[in-house]
Structures are given as C-alpha cells and as structure tokens.
Amino acid sequence: MVIFLNGNYVAEDTQISYNDRGIQFGDGVYEVVRVYEGKLFTAEEHFERLVRSTQEIAIESPYSLSEYIEICNTLIERNDIHNGTIYVQVTRGDAIRNHAYPKDVKPNVLLYTNSVERPVNEIQSGIPVITAEDFRWLRCDIKSLNLLGNIMNKQKAVEQGAKECIQIRNGIVTEGASSNVYIVKDGKIMTHPANNFILNGITRRVIQQIAAHENIPFEEVTFDASTLKAADEVFISSTTQEVMPVVSIDGTLINQGNVGPVVKQLQSQFEATIHQLHG
Numbered sequence: 212m213v214i215f216l217n218g219n220y221v222a223e224d225t226q227i228s229y230n231d232r233g234i235q236f237g238d239g240v241y242e243v244v245r246v247y248e249g250k251l252f253t254a255e256e257h258f259e260r261l262v263r264s265t266q267e268i269a270i271e272s273p274y275s276l277s278e279y280i281e282i283c284n285t286l287i288e289r290n291d292i293h294n295g296t297i298y299v300q301v302t303r304g305d306a307i308r309n310h311a312y313p314k315d316v317k318p319n320v321l322l323y324t325n326s327v328e329r330p331v332n333e334i335q336s337g338i339p340v341i342t343a344e345d346f347r348w349l350r351c352d353i354k355s356l357n358l359l360g361n362i363m364n365k366q367k368a369v370e371q372g373a374k375e376c377i378q379i380r381n382g383i384v385t386e387g388a389s390s391n392v393y394i395v396k397d398g399k400i401m402t403h404p405a406n407n408f409i410l411n412g413i414t415r416r417v418i419q420q421i422a423a424h425e426n427i428p429f430e431e432v433t434f435d436a437s438t439l440k441a442a443d444e445v446f447i448s449s450t451t452q453e454v455m456p457v458v459s460i461d462g463t464l465i466n467q468g469n470v471g472p473v474v475k476q477l478q479s480q481f482e483a484t485i486h487q488l489h490g
C-alpha cells in the first residue's frame with residue numbers, strides 16, 4: 212500500500228516527525244471520505260469542509276479541492292480500493308513544542324486508504340446505543356484531531372455492548388461520538404441544528420436533500436433525552452455508518468426493536484444515491 216505524505220506517494224511505514232504539532236497538541240484537522248466501487252462519494256463536500264476546518268484554526272491548506280480529489284483518485288488506483296475510506300489529515304506542521312502557533316511552519320498533509328465493506332447487516336437490523344454526557348469542547352463544528360471526548364464516550368458504549376454513544380449537553384441531545392443523531396416523530400425528522408455543538412455531517416446533508424426530495428419534513432431543532440427515547444424512530448448517520456437505525460437506547464427499545472418505515476425510506480434513497488455514482 213502507498214500513502215500520500217507532503218507531496219509524495221511513499222511506503223506506509225514512512226515516519227513522521229515527533230515534532231509534528233498533530234502529535235504534540237492535536238493541532239490539526241481531518242476528514243474521512245467514502246469510496247464505493249472505486250469511486251469517491253461526496254468528495255467535494257468533504258474537502259470543502261476540510262478547508263473550512265483549516266481556516267477556522269488558521270492553517271493554510273496547501274492543496275486545492277481538485278488537487279485533493281486527484282490525490283484520492285491516485286491512491287484508489289494504486290492501492291486498488293473498491294469499497295473503503297480515505298483518511299485525510301492536515302496538521303500545522305513540525306515545530307519545537309510551544310503552545311502558540313509557530314511562524315513559517317509548513318502543514319503536514321497525510322492521506323491513506325482503508326478497504327472497508329459497507330455495514331450491511333447492521334443497516335438492516337439496527338444497533339443498540341447508550342447515552343452519556345457530552346463533555347467535549349465548544350467547537351465541535353471543526354473536525355479537529357482532538358477526539359478524547361469522542362473516544363472516551365465511544366469506549367463507554369463498547370464496554371456496555373453498544374455500538375454508539377449519543378451525547379447529551381445540558382439535557383439536549385447533540386450528536387453521537389462519531390455520528391449525527393436524528394429522531395422521527397409523527398412523520399417528521401428532527402436533528403440538532405448545525406452550529407458549534409455538532410459536526411455538520413456530509414451524510415447529514417445528503418439525508419436533508421433526500422428528505423426534501425421525498426417530502427419528509429426535516430427540522431433542525433433541539434430535543435432532550437426523554438424525547439429521544441419516546442421517538443417513533445431513531446437513527447444516526449456518518450460516512451461509514453450511512454443511515455443507521457437505532458433499535459435500543461440505554462436498554463429501552465425504540466419502535467419495539469424494529470427498523471421503522473421512515474428510516475427504511477431514507478435508506479433506500481441513500482442506496483439510490485450511491486448507485487447514481489456508477490450510473
């Protein structure tokens with residue numbers, strides 16, 4: 212396998228410096244882009260978000276949108292990726308440890324591929340999740356490398372035999388440890404507004420478009436944990452999890468443990484969106 216590092220396609224055991232600000236401070240941002248049957252899915256949207264994330268922390272992205280896409284396509288071809296993901300990371304660069312932004316530093320850019328199949332069984336049967344306090348920082352809109360809050364909450368889920376942790380800040384449901392969260396109530400989809408408390412998911416935007424196309428009301432509103440557990444249907448979304456039904460929360464069954472009709476409708480339209488890539 213080859214990886215891309217700072218302009219070169221190199222072997223995967225290529226080393227990066229201990230002075231990388233990503234290692235020492237988590238001073239960088241990332242993206243995960245999906246590949247279906249060798250084709251990039253919503254890549255422009257991901258790289259637009261990457262550039263926005265870099266701007267929010269005053270890193271100048273060294274590549275344009277089209278350059279990132281070209282790098283991805285080269286990696287897909289050279290690593291012979293059919294179904295998988297591309298991980299993209301931009302850090303501020305290498306500098307002697309000092310908290311403030313160093314001057315004249317060059318960003319480190321890393322891209323690599325993973326072969327990953329779609330989670331088809333879970334998409335059909337749904338997953339159990341837990342809830343926990345959202346104790347992350349207040350700029351969750353930046354796709355930052357600092358993921359301690361996210362990984363600590365994901366670990367709680369795993370330890371309780373669940374697949375995701377839905378996070379709750381001041382009584383309000385924000386998002387999953389690595390996904391956006393939605394409820395369906397009386398035929399309406401509801402999800403947290405895309406502000407600083409959540410990541411504005413690319414899959415979330417695809418779902419929003421599908422909902423508009425299907426005439427399903429889509430409301431960006433806040434709701435609390437009891438509304439979550441009393442919902443008709445609950446689902447999460449992400450680049451890797453797609454439209455993933457939630458069938459139990461902290462042991463409480465949702466829709467008697469079955470995948471509901473609105474989620475099924477979104478899933479079938481999502482499937483159609485993926486297939487349009489090859490059409």
Ligand code: PDD
Pocket residue numbers: 243361386387388389390391409410411412413414415448449450451
């Ligand atoms: N995570 N919220 C958080 C906190 C996330 O980490 C993610 C994605 C999402 C969904 O965003 P998108 O639909 O653009 O993938 C929401 C990626 C997949 C990850 O960290 O692996």
